Amino acid sequence: MLESALARVAPASATGSRPNDALRWIAAVFFVSALAFGLIAWAVGDVFFLRLATEALIYGGLALSVDLLLGRTGLLPLGQALFFGLGAYVSALVLKHWDASFWLALGVAIGASALAGLLGGLIAIRSKGVYFALISFGLAQVVSKVIYNTRELGASDGLIGVPAAQVGGGLTSAVPLGFFLLVLTLIFIVWALLSLLMDTPFGRQLAAVRGNEQRLAFIGVDPWRVKLAVFVLAAMIAGASGALYPMLRGFVSPELMFFQVSGNAVINVIVGGTGTLIGPLLGSSLLTGLRSVVGSWTEHHHIAIGLLFVAVVIMAPRGLVGGLAPWLQARLDRRGAKDRI
Amino acid sequence: MDWLQFVLAPQVINGLSIGVAVVLMALGLTIIFGLLDVINMAHGEFYALGAFVAVALIGMGLSFWLALLVTPVLLALVGYLSERTLVQRVFHSKDRHTLTLLLTFGLGVVMEDALKIVFGANPLRLEAPIQGATEMLGLFFPHYRLFVMLFGGAVIAAVWLLVFRTPLGAMVRAAAFDRHMTASLGVPVHKVYAATFAFGVALAALAGVLLAPMYSVFPTMGRDFVFIAFSVVIIGGMGSIKGAVLAGLVLTQVQSISSLWISPVWSDPLLFGIMVLVLVWRPQGLFGRLGHA
Numbered sequence: 001m002l003e004s005a006l007a008r009v010a011p012a013s014a015t016g017s018r019p020n021d022a023l024r025w026i027a028a029v030f031f032v033s034a035l036a037f038g039l040i041a042w043a044v045g046d047v048f049f050l051r052l053a054t055e056a057l058i059y060g061g062l063a064l065s066v067d068l069l070l071g072r073t074g075l076l077p078l079g080q081a082l083f084f085g086l087g088a089y090v091s092a093l094v095l096k097h098w099d100a101s102f103w104l105a106l107g108v109a110i111g112a113s114a115l116a117g118l119l120g121g122l123i124a125i126r127s128k129g130v131y132f133a134l135i136s137f138g139l140a141q142v143v144s145k146v147i148y149n150t151r152e153l154g155a156s157d158g159l160i161g162v163p164a165a166q167v168g169g170g171l172t173s174a175v176p177l178g179f180f181l182l183v184l185t186l187i188f189i190v191w192a193l194l195s196l197l198m199d200t201p202f203g204r205q206l207a208a209v210r211g212n213e214q215r216l217a218f219i220g221v222d223p224w225r226v227k228l229a230v231f232v233l234a235a236m237i238a239g240a241s242g243a244l245y246p247m248l249r250g251f252v253s254p255e256l257m258f259f260q261v262s263g264n265a266v267i268n269v270i271v272g273g274t275g276t277l278i279g280p281l282l283g284s285s286l287l288t289g290l291r292s293v294v295g296s297w298t299e300h301h302h303i304a305i306g307l308l309f310v311a312v313v314i315m316a317p318r319g320l321v322g323g324l325a326p327w328l329q330a331r332l333d334r335r336g337a338k339d340r341i
Numbered sequence: 342m343d344w345l346q347f348v349l350a351p352q353v354i355n356g357l358s359i360g361v362a363v364v365l366m367a368l369g370l371t372i373i374f375g376l377l378d379v380i381n382m383a384h385g386e387f388y389a390l391g392a393f394v395a396v397a398l399i400g401m402g403l404s405f406w407l408a409l410l411v412t413p414v415l416l417a418l419v420g421y422l423s424e425r426t427l428v429q430r431v432f433h434s435k436d437r438h439t440l441t442l443l444l445t446f447g448l449g450v451v452m453e454d455a456l457k458i459v460f461g462a463n464p465l466r467l468e469a470p471i472q473g474a475t476e477m478l479g480l481f482f483p484h485y486r487l488f489v490m491l492f493g494g495a496v497i498a499a500v501w502l503l504v505f506r507t508p509l510g511a512m513v514r515a516a517a518f519d520r521h522m523t524a525s526l527g528v529p530v531h532k533v534y535a536a537t538f539a540f541g542v543a544l545a546a547l548a549g550v551l552l553a554p555m556y557s558v559f560p561t562m563g564r565d566f567v568f569i570a571f572s573v574v575i576i577g578g579m580g581s582i583k584g585a586v587l588a589g590l591v592l593t594q595v596q597s598i599s600s601l602w603i604s605p606v607w608s609d610p611l612l613f614g615i616m617v618l619v620l621v622w623r624p625q626g627l628f629g630r631l632g633h634a
Binding site: 070076130135137300302303309313 | 374380427430431434438439440442443444446447448450451453454455457458564568571572575579604606607609610613616617620621624
């Protein structure tokens, strides 16, 4: 609210370019490069890297949901993998035992994670700050342990032999390029909708929760409702991303809900750039690639990622995009000024 | 009566010996949070590191008792250095809650993998230094567990005395209450911070060494254990010493007695359920924060 009022009083820059122009440029470059990557990989007949890039985008969706909470609302979720894993299990169950339809599996998974998000939100939203972080951590810990020990859900082995999802028009999730493009499109839609959402009153309220929750209440908006709504929305995005996982890999395992996945999502967000929405996608792509490359030399790739993460937190807490955007914005502004003259 | 003696009592004794270790862990967490406002996400890894250092020292020919003394000192040094070189760097930024949490989380990731590289992922065993058991009042006390209870209890009492009955503890409490005022009184607050972090880490390491002969030692051993410690600290009240001791002992009893009826799988959900209920009733936990009466 305050932010939008300020924006009205003082134009972001004399040239009329808007403050998130730089972010849009970075996003455009990201999506175009992703598209080019997919086409090149397909042209040279590669499958491995196409699959890996699809996985990176899927984890990017999870990172996007973390950024929505952490970067936009100021809530640090340490258990977002709960909804990711839930979406994956629901999708796998639907595909395996009900119908191999892509849209049905995605829809049911989103519905289930919305419900779980509402339940989890009612518990987690009660707490603030570090308490929220720890409660969300605990929620995921508890549910993943129960699933790990439930024989009906395959216990520690998970569910294997998930059939390929039928998208329609002959496309299935087993087609590497087709599924990559589908996932890329879906992630683009989620990113675009979230970017638009940030400019609505609801988006401003999220920023206000981060800025000062009490003052938001003073102007007559219930912060609890805002937080619950964004928590459910983030759960749905995480669940939808998770639903894509078994379609890509053909299995799900309880590891998908473990702290490792939640932690990696947070790392992707921080390295990419908190609160930038495009940063998490970039971070997820780069780090998934890095994990795979380092992982092919040594199984101890966590230590490399961990060191990188610690260095980013200490030296560049705004992350890659957070550091790049102001510089790019300055250049855009300068160019805009030149064009005017 | 037989049920009390042969079924319930062993669980209570079992729970108590784990309970003191959990309390030591939780004390470290809560003191660090109470003073520095830092959630130490690497606490479980410091606990594991403590156990591994003890295994390594004993492997080098030291006796268990010496390792029990030396390990916390070594880990305190590690803790002191991590605070000075890492935590201190992000301590003064605006959102230090999040940054310090993320930083210690990253530190934990690095430490866990480092442990895997150095010691391998397979569990190691540590021989209990004292074998056998004593019968008292018709109850059966394994010697090592008895030792853990007594020694751990003594350390907990010593921590309490140190914090509430010594000038050093007064400095810590003063710094937790108002760090600028304390600094202007000539207390080297930065050193107090680093020393407190080191102290908390040493307590986690001590818990690691004490439990090493009861469980196996492996790089991810801290993960489940730190979950219990976090629940204890949240229920007891972040930064409360009294809360950590009380909640630690009660929760481990709940866990260990409930295992008579429910499968251990459900013990974490049970703990978590209790935690949620306590938070609904008192969002700030049972007791107040260090330095705030």
